[in-house]
Amino acid sequence: MKIVALKMLAAQKMLLLLCVGVSLAHDSVASAQLKSIEERLTATEETLKELKRENEALRTITKASSDKLESIQAENKGKKVAFSVGLLASGSDQTGPFDTRTTLIYKKIFTNTENVYDSNTGIFTAPVNGVYFFRFYAHAHSTKQMAVSLYKNDQIQCSVFTEKPVTNTNGSNGVVLSLVKGDRVSTQLWENSWVYDDDNSYTSFSGFLLFPL
C-alpha cells in the first residue's frame, strides 16, 4: 500500500509539474503573441493618427482648391458680358438734329448678354465691377455735322466730330474704362448734328468686359 501510494504521489507530482509546465509554456507563447499584437496595434494606431492628420491637410487643401475653383468659375461666368447694336432695326434714316445732346437709342441687336444694354434707353449698365472696352461708329452724309460722344454716367469720355463733310464721313472712337457695378455708358448725339444709318449698319455701338475687378 505504501509503495502504491508513493508511486501515485510521484505520478501525480510529475503530472502536476507537466501541467504547470504546459500551462506556463502556454502562457509564455500567449504572452509573446499578445506583445506582438500590442506592438502591431500601437503601430497601427500611430499610422492612423498620421493618416488622420494627412486627411485633415488634404481636406484643407481640397476645400481651398474647391473654393478657388468656384471663384474662378464665377469670375469666368461673370466675364461673359458683351453687347453690340446698330442704330436702326430696319429701313434708312437720318437721326437728328436735336436742340440738346440726345442719347442715341440703337435698335438693331447683334449681341446683348443678359440684356446689359437697354434698347429702350440706349444705355449699357455695368453688371459687375471691371474694366470694359467700348467702341462706337458714326456715319453722316455730306453737309451734315456729325458729332457723337461716349459718356460714362454724365461724363464725356471720347468723341468723333466732322463739321461739314463734303461727302459721307465715317468716324469711330473707343475707350477702355474701369467701371463699378451700376455705372452707365451711352453715346450722345450733339445738338445740331446728324447721323445716318440703314440696313448696312454704319452707325453702331459695342462694348464688352475685358476683366472683372
Next chain:
Amino acid sequence: MKIVALKMLAAQKMLLLLCVGVSLAHDSVASAQLKSIEERLTATEETLKELKRENEALRTITKASSDKLESIQAENKGKKVAFSVGLLASGSDQTGPFDTRTTLIYKKIFTNTENVYDSNTGIFTAPVNGVYFFRFYAHAHSTKQMAVSLYKNDQIQCSVFTEKPVTNTNGSNGVVLSLVKGDRVSTQLWENSWVYDDDNSYTSFSGFLLFPL
C-alpha cells in the same frame, strides 16, 4: 512513513494551489490585456471606417475639382483665338473696282492663331461656339467710292461707305457676334468700289474670341 507521505501531500497541495493561483492570475492579466487590445482594435477599426468614408468624400471632391479644372483649362485654351491681317503683303495698290461684291483677301498676317483666318479665301471660320469681336478698317483715295461690309456667312452685319471722297478717307466699323463653330466671317468690297493699301497697312481686318459659349 505516514508523516513523510502526508508532508509530501501537503507540499504537493501547496504547490498545486500556487500553480493554479499563478495560472489563474496569469489568465486574469492576459484577459485584461486582451480586453484592452480588443477595445483598442475596435476603436481603430471604427476610425478606419471613418477615414475610408472621408477618403471617399475627398476622392469625390477631388475628382469634381479635377474635372472642373480640365474644363476651365480647355475653355482657357479654347479662348486663344485671334487673327489680324492687312490687305497687301507688300507694295502698294488699289483693290477694285469689281462688277459684284467681292471678298477681300488680306495677305499680310499679323496674328493668326491655329490658322482661323484662311489667307487663300479671306474667310475666318469660328473654331468654337462663342462671342467674337470683329473690326475692319478701309482706306480710299480721293474720288474713289469706298464701301466695305462685314458678313457673317451670307448676311451683312455692318459697313463703311464714302461715296466720293475729296481726299483720302479712312473708315472703320466693327461688331460683336455670337457664332457657332463653323460660322464664317469675312469682309466684302462692294461693286464699283476701291480700297487702297501699302506698306503702312491702312486697310485691315481683325477678330478675336471674347468668350466661348
Next chain:
Amino acid sequence: MKIVALKMLAAQKMLLLLCVGVSLAHDSVASAQLKSIEERLTATEETLKELKRENEALRTITKASSDKLESIQAENKGKKVAFSVGLLASGSDQTGPFDTRTTLIYKKIFTNTENVYDSNTGIFTAPVNGVYFFRFYAHAHSTKQMAVSLYKNDQIQCSVFTEKPVTNTNGSNGVVLSLVKGDRVSTQLWENSWVYDDDNSYTSFSGFLLFPL
C-alpha cells in the same frame, strides 16, 4: 490513515485535473480570441496600407490640381492688362507738325493697369508674353495732313492717313499683335502732319491683353 491519505490523493487528483482542465479551457478561449484579434488586426493593417496608397494618390491629384489652379489664377491675374489714353489732359491744341516722325505722348489717362503705359514717353511695354489688341484714333482739322502709324518696337504695323482733309477728319486703325515681354508699342505722328485734340478726346490710344502665351 491509509484511507484518509488515499482519499486526499484522489481529491487532489481531481482538483488537479479540474485546474488543468480549467486552465486549458481558458487557454483555448484566449487562443481563439487571440486568433480573432490577430485576424482583425491583419485586416486593419491591410486596409491601412490601402488607405495610405489612396492618400498618396489623393495627395498627388490634389497637388496637381492645386498647381493647375495657381497657374490659372496667375494667368487670370496676368490677363488684367489694359490701358486707354487721350492725347491732351485738358485744353485744346494742335500737335505737330514736326520735321521727323515723333512719338505721340498721350496725357489723359482713362485706364492704365500697373502703369503698362508710360505717360512720359507715350510707350506701352508688354508686361507678359501674349496676344494684345491695340487701337488708335486720330482727328485732324481741314487742310492739315493727318498721318499716324502704330509701331511695335521700331516696326510700323498699321496707319491712318489723310492728305488734305477739306473738313475735320477722323481716322482709326488697330491690330492684334503677338508680343514678348518687354516689346514696346507706341504711335508716331508722321513728319509734316497734325492731329487735334480737346476735352472731347478725339485722338486716343488703347490696348489690352487678349490672352497670355
